[in-house]
Amino acid sequence: MYCPKCYIKFPSGERRCPKCGGPGLPRNTPLKANSVQPKTVSLTGSQKSKLLFSSVMGLLFLAIPSSIIFGILLPLQFNWLWFLLGIGIICIGIYTNSSLHELLDGTASVKSAQLLKVDRFDVGARICFGFFHGIGRLTIDNAMCEAATVGATYQLIYSPRSKIAWNIELQTEQKSNTIAHTQPNAQENAIAQSKKLNFAQRKELFSMLIKNLMLTSLFPIYILINSSIDMASISIMAFGFMLGMVMFTVFYLKEVILIGLDLISNPIEIDNTRLIRVKFTYRRGKTRYYAHFENTNRLMINEQQYMYLIENQQYHLSYSLWTRKLWYAQLIDSK
Structure with missing residues (x-):
């Protein structure tokens, strides 16, 4: 049984919801189409x-x-x-x-x-x-x-x-x-055909650049402010932390360079190709989404694109060359 008001399950022997006291319904009872759901x-x-x-x-x-x-x-x-x-x-x-x-x-x-x-x-x-x-x-x-x-x-x-x-x-x-019944509008078609970054795309890349620059600059700023630190006197834990910060800085510096190259070079790659598979990775609470295409190899995608891309279908793509970020993927009608 379940309560159609509170939407909680309770043993089938019980006739009333233990929370609101209302009558229960069998679990397989369909909801009325005209009922207003909270x-x-x-x-x-x-x-x-x-x-x-x-x-x-x-x-x-x-x-x-x-x-x-x-x-x-x-x-x-x-x-x-x-x-x-x-x-x-x-x-x-x-x-x-x-x-x-x-x-x-x-x-x-x-x-x-x-x-x-x-x-x-x-x-x-x-x-x-x-x-x-x-x-x-x-x-x-x-x-x-x-x-x-x-x-x-x-x-x-x-x-x-x-x-x-x-x-x-x-x-x-x-x-x-x-997905199959979702067709791109005229504006999306025009954007997908463009070989230059539009304002929204440049804004997103610029936002990514600022975020990575902030992360990259933390350790160098600390070193400049504390240039007189005697490395021989610091603890092993502090030294390990600093070494980790160096690796952290190098990683995000690479991201800064790739984003900068996309912003400077400006062009968007256009291609018609088949989607081989989409991939979702989950490690230590962090999620990443990728799409593997026949001609362009792996591209970085967002959650929305992961949900709606169909494997083994032909797509018209627009993506950035250096960051490998997919901007648009339009399903090509196979009929």
Whole structure:
């Protein structure tokens, strides 16, 4: 049984919802088409417990860089750069702790959406993701993953910021190809044919450049401010941290150079080719999306493109040469 008002399951022997006291319905009972669905529902106790654990782990993770800055670097020699960086890391960490914000809010969203893809990863424990039309990637549990039907429409109860699906109820098994019926408009056709970066693309690259420049400049600024540090007197932990910062700086410096080359050279590569496969990688909570095409090899794509690209289909592409970023991919009609 489940409650059509609270959207929570309860034992079939119970006739009334333990939360609101309303009458229950069998789990397979379809919802009425003209019924008005609530946009949010209250989180259950178990859901709040999971969010609490996740938020606490996120706050504990902040203790690592904070302890290095406030416990190792600042005692060596105080400077405002590291102090402000430490305060900034704490503030940003709390602001981006989605589980904490949703725990304080106490509600989950309700929406109907078509399931487009399902992906599974084994990273110590099995993690499953469902990609839903109009919502994006959500973490789903193993039971949902096994029962999920790609192309079917589900009613979801989910946390939009932490991207967790708490419950999915099948609404219709009828499969429809949302991608095939989506046709580019005249403006998108014109942009895809252009061989120069437009304003929006340059703005996105410039934003990426500023972000990488900020990350690249942290360690050099620290060295300039603290040029008198005696390397022989620092601890092994502090030396290891500095070595890690050097590697961190070199990595982001490479990104800065590639973005700069795209901005300076300006042209966009145009090609008609077949999509071999799309790839989604998940490592230590970080996600990356790639598309492998027949003539252009691997390109970097976003979540939206990953959801809607169809393998073994011909596409008209526009992408940047150096950063290998895919801007547009238009499905070529095979008829």
